Amino acid sequence: xxxxxxxxxxxxxxxxxxxxxxxxxxxxxxxxxxxxxxxxxxxxxxxxxxxxxxxxxxxxxxxxxxxxxxxxxxxxxxxxxxxxxxxxxxxxxxxxxxxxxxxxxxxxxxxxxxxxxxxxxxxxxxxxxxxxxxxxxxxxxxxxxxxxxxxxxxxxxxxxxxxxxxxxxxxxxxxxxxxxxxxxxxxxxxxxxxxxxxxxxxxxxxxxxxxxxxxxxxxxxxxxxxxxxxxxxxxxxxxxxxxxxx
Numbered sequence: 302x303x304x305x306x307x308x309x310x311x312x313x314x315x316x317x318x319x320x321x322x323x324x325x326x327x328x329x330x331x332x333x334x335x336x337x338x339x340x341x342x343x344x345x346x347x348x349x350x351x352x353x354x355x356x357x358x359x360x361x362x363x364x365x366x367x368x369x370x371x372x373x374x375x376x377x378x379x380x381x382x383x384x385x386x387x388x389x390x391x392x393x394x395x396x397x398x399x400x401x402x403x404x405x406x407x408x409x410x411x412x413x414x415x416x417x418x419x420x421x422x423x424x425x426x427x428x429x430x431x432x433x434x435x436x437x438x439x440x441x442x443x444x445x446x447x448x449x450x451x452x453x454x455x456x457x458x459x460x461x462x463x464x465x466x467x468x469x470x471x472x473x474x475x476x477x478x479x480x481x482x483x484x485x486x487x488x489x490x491x492x493x494x495x496x497x498x499x500x501x502x503x504x505x506x507x508x509x510x511x512x513x514x515x516x517x518x519x520x521x522x523x524x525x526x527x528x529x530x531x532x533x534x535x536x537x538x539x540x541x542x543x544x545x546x547x
Contacts (some may be wrong), residue, residue, distance in 0.1 A: 325337055325338055325339050325353065326353050326354050326357045327357075328357065328361065330361050330364065330365070331364075331365075331368060332382045332387065333364065333378070333382070333387045333388065333389060334386060334387065334388040334389075335357055335360055335361055335364075335388075335389050335390075335391075336357075336388065336389075336390045336391070337353035337354065337356050337357040337360075337390070337391045337392075338353070338390060338391065338392040338393070338394065339353055340352075340353070340393045340394060341394050344393070344394055346393075346425060348425060348426070350393045350425055351391075351393065351425065351428045351429060353391065353393070356391035356393065356423075356428045357391060359391070359428050359432070359435070360389050360391050360423060360428070360435075362432055363432050363433075363435040363436040363439060364389060364436070364439060366432055366433065366436045366478065367436035367437075367439055367440055367474060367478070370436075370477050370478050370479075371436075371440065371473070371474050371477035371478065372477075373473055373474075373477060373524075373525070374440045374444050374470070374473070374474055374477070377444045377447070377448055377470075378443065378444060378447075380448075380451070381419045381443070381444075381447045381448070381451060384451055385418055385419055385451075386418045386419070386420075387418075387419045387420075387443070387447070388413070388418055388419070388420040388421070389420070389421050389423065389439065389443065390412060390420060390421070390422050390423065391423045391428055392422055392423070392424060392425075393424070393425040393428070394425075395407075395422055395423075395424035395425065396424055404424055404426065404427075405423070405424065405426055405427035405430065405435075405438050406421055406422060406423045406424060406427045406438050406439070406441075406442050407421070407422050407424075407442060408420070408421055408422075408442045408443070408445075408446035408447065408450075409421070409422045410450060419443065419447040419450060419451070421439060421442040421443045421447075423435070423439075433475075433478045433479075433480045434480065434486070436474060436478055437471050437474040437475050437478060437480065438471065439474075440470050440471050440473070440474035441467045441468060441470055441471035441474075442467070444467075444470045444474075445466055445467025445468070445469070445470035445471065446463065446467050448470075449463055449466065449467070454535070458535060458538075459538060461497075461498065461500075461501060462501065462502070462534075462535060462538050464498045465494075465498045465499040465501070465502050465531065466528065466531055466535075468490075468493075468494045468498045468499065469494075469499070469524050469527055469528055469531065470524075470528075471490075472490075472491075472494060472522070472524055473524035473525075475487065475490075476521045476524070482520055482521075495517060501538065502530075502531055502534050502538075503517070505534040505537070505538070506530065506534075510530065513526075513527075513530055
């Protein structure tokens, strides 16, 4: 599942808009601004497009599920709200070009040219995801990358390390939402989490806190504990990082 791993590339090529269209659907939900961008008249895609009103409902339902079922994510979102505008935008035109796989969503704070925003963009593929899985993706993008932006870490973290932390937030969301961990997609997610996104972090654990590798042996690892360890690792990376997969 390729999503925020493409963030650096997408930041370079995705055009920003100055403001939402005046006639685009929008709603404020629990202090979070939700928008649905209209499909461009000349847009042509090879998949059916969810209309803006339905897309807005899907986003709201997934966000509501995340905030109700995951106090861990809800507390983080409340912290973001106290420090800036929190926004989730459905844009059926995103991505304008398909790179690798079906891009689901991305953290994109400059989308509306507003500084201090914590904004996630959901595209035409992600809007069709099951509610629980889209909710977990919102945890990855909004909570994971949002907290990094709040701390000022996006400018210093390597992309791989930023993804590791965000994927851990997503893992916690899957736990809290009770999503079946034995589906093909979730098994693949867990393999990517351990063997790619957090590979260097696990090297750090092996070197400095080998007993903590047992945290990964559970079906539902202790994510708050892993995140605490990750903060220690992030202070040293990339000096302490091994080669991915080592």
